[in-house]
Amino acid sequence: MAVKTSDDAGHFRHPLYQTLLESPGLTVGTAVLDDLMTWGLTNALWMFPMATSCCGIEFMAAAASRVDMDRMGVIIRATPRHADVMVVAGTITVKMAPRVLKLWEQMPEPKWCIAMGSCAISGDFYRNLYSVVPGIDTFLPVDVYVPGCPPNPEALMAGMIRLQEKIRAERKGEFKQPETNPALLKISNPSVPRLNDPARRAEQSHEQELSAHSPTEDEATPALEVSAGPAPDLAPLTAPDFEGLLKELGVTELPKDGPPIIPLAQHLALARKLKALGYRQLVTIAATHWLKGKGRKGADEAEPEHFEIAYALRTVGKGSHVAAWAVRVEPGQPVLTLSGVFAGADWQEREQYDLLGVTFAGHPDLRRLMMTENYVGHPLRREFPSDAPAAPWR
Ligand code: SF4
Numbered sequence: 001m002a003v004k005t006s007d008d009a010g011h012f013r014h015p016l017y018q019t020l021l022e023s024p025g026l027t028v029g030t031a032v033l034d035d036l037m038t039w040g041l042t043n044a045l046w047m048f049p050m051a052t053s054c055c056g057i058e059f060m061a062a063a064a065s066r067v068d069m070d071r072m073g074v075i076i077r078a079t080p081r082h083a084d085v086m087v088v089a090g091t092i093t094v095k096m097a098p099r100v101l102k103l104w105e106q107m108p109e110p111k112w113c114i115a116m117g118s119c120a121i122s123g124d125f126y127r128n129l130y131s132v133v134p135g136i137d138t139f140l141p142v143d144v145y146v147p148g149c150p151p152n153p154e155a156l157m158a159g160m161i162r163l164q165e166k167i168r169a170e171r172k173g174e175f176k177q178p179e180t181n182p183a184l185l186k187i188s189n190p191s192v193p194r195l196n197d198p199a200r201r202a203e204q205s206h207e208q209e210l211s212a213h214s215p216t217e218d219e220a221t222p223a224l225e226v227s228a229g230p231a232p233d234l235a236p237l238t239a240p241d242f243e244g245l246l247k248e249l250g251v252t253e254l255p256k257d258g259p260p261i262i263p264l265a266q267h268l269a270l271a272r273k274l275k276a277l278g279y280r281q282l283v284t285i286a287a288t289h290w291l292k293g294k295g296r297k298g299a300d301e302a303e304p305e306h307f308e309i310a311y312a313l314r315t316v317g318k319g320s321h322v323a324a325w326a327v328r329v330e331p332g333q334p335v336l337t338l339s340g341v342f343a344g345a346d347w348q349e350r351e352q353y354d355l356l357g358v359t360f361a362g363h364p365d366l367r368r369l370m371m372t373e374n375y376v377g378h379p380l381r382r383e384f385p386s387d388a389p390a391a392p393w394r
Helices: 006-011 015-022 033-042 054-063 097-105 118-122 153-171 202-213 239-248 264-276 345-356
Strands: 047-051 085-089 112-116 144-146 281-290 306-314 322-329
Touching: 033 153, 047 054, 047 097, 054 085, 054 112, 054 153, 085 097, 085 153, 112 118, 112 153, 144 153, 239 264, 264 306, 264 322, 281 345
Parallel strands: 047 085, 085 112, 112 144
Antiparallel strands: 281 306, 306 322
């Protein structure tokens, strides 16, 4: 269709049109179909919310009664196939980015994208964090940037008005698209092939399943072997039960500045024993890296570089208790995996492996979890520079 604006109407010549114009008492309105379509398009922009953090709250407020984006024909749709505009409101991490891209690809053309807030625009103060994408335009084409931390709902509405202006200009052929840098459009694959991901090997699921249910015999430590018998009593424990177990391991002193450190050889057996006694939930596995001469409060200056890996379990149910302990290893020294005792240890150990480089012997699938597979270094190690150079996806 030829693009005509209503300004052209004064020069329009047609016998019927002239007759109508000259008829007394008749008012004639003219319009170009393309203008009508543009009007309809720009006033019915349905939004797909990609709200992840604080900016998402402002986004929600924009849809509420005070600002009421519905006035502009902006309807929020929770499905990409019905939406015209994706609003990315909040921080996007490296792991989320491929999913955001997938949702974007599920939106039909024509479609537009608004980056709402500093995090979506540039990563903001998380920009140099190992896990945050430094701006969504590293993998998505952004049409309008709405600055602020967070931008208020009115700012989002202003952004929508700018988007309407841009669409009008585009339809008139007056908008010049800025050049995109193809290198920025690349995004690393997620490091974890999820269920249904073609990159995920079938054996991987199988191995994980096996490891969650079938601890091998030689992992057990006879001194603390769980005796066969009736199912363990899952009643809440009292704190002395855990202390008693620690005493069996020769740990009599309970430090105030962290969990007690137990002998490395007893670690797996302790976890099994605790699970049998009712500590059935693995709360966390968290490692800390200490450089030479550093460590817990009062550490000896000659103390060599080491890692402390802390574990916390919890009894399930009313009045639950927590049992926490730690093991200490030198760089490169492995710790036995707990993935055969607690299925949830699988990814928590992978996380510590990824971020600190601690290895877990017997883990069925020890790969990076947060960072891309080709990432060099471990971002939670002490020597890792806080102003580390550009992340590999830039
Ligand atoms: S820009 Fe500010 S308000 Fe928005 S998600 Fe980031 S930190 Fe939160």
